[in-house]
Amino acid sequence: MRAIQIVELSGPDGALRAVDLPEPEPSHVLAPGSGVVVEVHAAGVSFPEVLQTRGEYQVKPDLPFVPGSEVGGIVRSSPADSTLKAGDRVAAFCLLGAFAETAVAPEWLTFPLADGLDFAQGAALILNYHTAYFALKLRGRLSDGETVLVHGAAGGVGTATLQVAKGLGARTIAVVSNDRKEVVARDAGADEVVRSDGPWKDQARELSAGGVDVVIDPVGGDRFTDSLRSLRENGRCVVVGFTGGSIPEVRVNRLLLNNIEVVGAGWGASVMNRPEVEREIGAAVGRLVDEGYVKPIVGARFPLDRAAEALQLIDSRGATGKVVLEVRRS
Numbered sequence: 001m002r003a004i005q006i007v008e009l010s011g012p013d014g015a016l017r018a019v020d021l022p023e024p025e026p027s028h029v030l031a032p033g034s035g036v037v038v039e040v041h042a043a044g045v046s047f048p049e050v051l052q053t054r055g056e057y058q059v060k061p062d063l064p065f066v067p068g069s070e071v072g073g074i075v076r077s078s079p080a081d082s083t084l085k086a087g088d089r090v091a092a093f094c095l096l097g098a099f100a101e102t103a104v105a106p107e108w109l110t111f112p113l114a115d116g117l118d119f120a121q122g123a124a125l126i127l128n129y130h131t132a133y134f135a136l137k138l139r140g141r142l143s144d145g146e147t148v149l150v151h152g153a154a155g156g157v158g159t160a161t162l163q164v165a166k167g168l169g170a171r172t173i174a175v176v177s178n179d180r181k182e183v184v185a186r187d188a189g190a191d192e193v194v195r196s197d198g199p200w201k202d203q204a205r206e207l208s209a210g211g212v213d214v215v216i217d218p219v220g221g222d223r224f225t226d227s228l229r230s231l232r233e234n235g236r237c238v239v240v241g242f243t244g245g246s247i248p249e250v251r252v253n254r255l256l257l258n259n260i261e262v263v264g265a266g267w268g269a270s271v272m273n274r275p276e277v278e279r280e281i282g283a284a285v286g287r288l289v290d291e292g293y294v295k296p297i298v299g300a301r302f303p304l305d306r307a308a309e310a311l312q313l314i315d316s317r318g319a320t321g322k323v324v325l326e327v328r329r330s
C-alpha cells in the first residue's frame, strides 16, 4: 500500500517520505490481536502531526513511522464479535497510521459514519468533536443556556467546539484573528465573533452581561490571563492546547478572588483506557450529528502525496476547519 512516513524530525518541509509498505495486520497497540481494518478514503490532518515532524508531541514513536490519527473509510474486516461488518462506512481513530491506503483502529474507536457525512467529514469527526464534547460537557460541565467563549474558533477544535456547544444549548462567542476566519466561525454557528488582536476580553464580558460561563482554550500563550478575567463567578476555563506556542502560568489568587476554575481537558489521556467513556462520547456526538448540529467543516483537501503541504498549511496558521488528505477519490 502507499503511505506517508515521518523519516526525520526536521519539520513539515522535510520530514515526510512517500513509501510502499505491506498491508497492516488486524491488530492495534490499544487492542493487541484485534482491530478493525479500514480501507482509507480520507485521513484527518491535525496540529499533533505538525508537532510530530519536530519530535515535539507527547506520542513519539521510533522513526520511521506512519503518522495520522483518524480516517473516514470502509471496513475491510472486523473482529468476530463486532457489530461492524465489511463494507460499512466508518469514522475511525487509529492513533497512528492514518496517512496510508489501509489503517487499523480498535473496535471501540470505530463508529458508523452517518449517511449525510462524506469520508472527509468522517476523518474530521473523532479527534476534534470527541475532544469538544469532552471539554465542554465532561470537563467544563456546560449547561443549557450558558455562554461559551471559544479561542482559535475557526480551527479544527474551534469549529467543532462551536457546533457541539450549540447542540448543548449554549450561546457562543468566537475569538479569531482575521476576516476569513470570522466567516468560518459564523458558518460553524458562532453567535458573536471578536478579534484576538482587539479588546476581546471586554467585548466578551459585555456580550455576556458580566462574564462568560466557560472558556475553551486550544491556544494558550499570553491571552490566558484575559481568559480568566472574562469569566463570571463560578466560570470554568478549560485548557485544551497550546497553538500559541507557550504554556501559560496561573496566579492562583485569581481563582480564589473570583471563584473560578482552571480545568484540564486531555481527551486521549482520559479515554484511551476507558472504552466505556469513549462509547458514551461517541453516542452523544452521534446524536448531535443526527440532530443536525454536528457537520464537520472541511477547509482544505490534499492528495496523500501532498501531505507536506497539508502540514505546512496548519503550521503557518492558515488552516480553517479540518485539513484532510483524500487518499482515494470517492
Ligand SMILES: NC(=O)c1ccc[n+]([C@@H]2O[C@H](COP(=O)([O-])OP(=O)(O)OC[C@H]3O[C@@H](n4cnc5c(N)ncnc54)[C@H](OP(=O)(O)O)[C@@H]3O)[C@@H](O)[C@H]2O)c1
Residues within 6 Å of the ligand: 046, 047, 048, 127, 128, 131, 152, 153, 154, 155, 156, 157, 158, 175, 176, 177, 178, 181, 196, 218, 219, 239, 240, 241, 242, 243, 244, 245, 265, 266, 267, 268, 314, 315, 316, 317, 319, 320, 321
Ligand atoms: N486536549 C485534547 O484532547 C486535544 C485534542 C485535539 C487537539 N488538541 C490541541 O488543540 C490545539 C488546536 O488544534 P486544532 O486542530 O484546532 O488546530 P488548528 O486547526 O490549526 O487551529 C488552531 C487555531 O489556533 C490559533 N492560533 C493562535 N496562535 C497561533 C499560532 N501561533 N500558530 C497557530 N495557530 C494559532 C489559530 O486561530 P487564529 O488565527 O484565529 O488565532 C488557529 O486557527 C492543538 O494544540 C492540538 O494539539 C488537544
